[in-house]
Amino acid sequence: MARKRATTRNTTQKDAVRQVLKNAAGFVSAQDLHRRLDTEGNRVGLATVYRQLGALADEGEADIVSTAEGQLFRACWQPDRHHHHLICETCGDAVEVALGDEDWFARVAADHGYAVTRHSLEIFGRCPRCRTA
Amino acid sequence: MARKRATTRNTTQKDAVRQVLKNAAGFVSAQDLHRRLDTEGNRVGLATVYRQLGALADEGEADIVSTAEGQLFRACWQPDRHHHHLICETCGDAVEVALGDEDWFARVAADHGYAVTRHSLEIFGRCPRCRTA
DNA sequence: CTTTTTGCAAAACATTTGCATGTAA
């Protein structure tokens, strides 16, 4: 059930990307992550950041969400459990939420003769901190 | 409740874009739509296609979904009713589906102290025709 | 050693913008 894509070789760059991703409050773009590495004095090529983020996503360590501005990544808290995200539009912070009834998708799809392959659900809003700030 | 953005001026180009969008089976990219117009001998500038698709979306005549490959547009069947999409990964055909309990989002969000501003839900699969083909 | 990764700069795309010219109202 768990998609076990081949794992890539261990490098300091991969660890660095993983580290920054984990420390990030919420979703970050590749460019953003690259900038953060740079700021903390850790020079990693932008291309490598893209490559590693892709690898981490493949390996189930990161989640991706596509927006009009590009793709956003975040470290996965529950690599094995299927989940969705509640994302703060102000600070990018995110919470993983589980859907009670995932079968709903399959049922609705079946009603239309469709076979579901995947689905994407993201909820955007403002987190407690940003609401009061 | 219905977002009534100012409507733009009527031009042959806008009509052409709207027409192709309506004739398209499912979601199409701006580039794609531009190519289709070109093929049918209707020369419309790419920039205009982008501008008009944006306008149509603003006016509630089109839906947008962001994917890793860019934004996809499709003519809206139910401009006034809130809905989601069931999209065929093979042919791009799409069906609009309504969610029974939209309050679920607000409830889950509230549990985490979030105030929901918007959400996005897309279901990808294979339509009846592509399943058998 | 042999195979992967890295870094860089260039390339490839998608999307937007500036501006002179056309056109709906």
Place this chain on the structure above:
DNA sequence: TTACATGCAAATGTTTTGCAAAAAG
């Protein structure tokens, strides 16, 4: 008329790629 839309080409911004040099196993 006159404000707004168009078309082009140039500008942006993101993501990918080619390739020689460096690192991992």
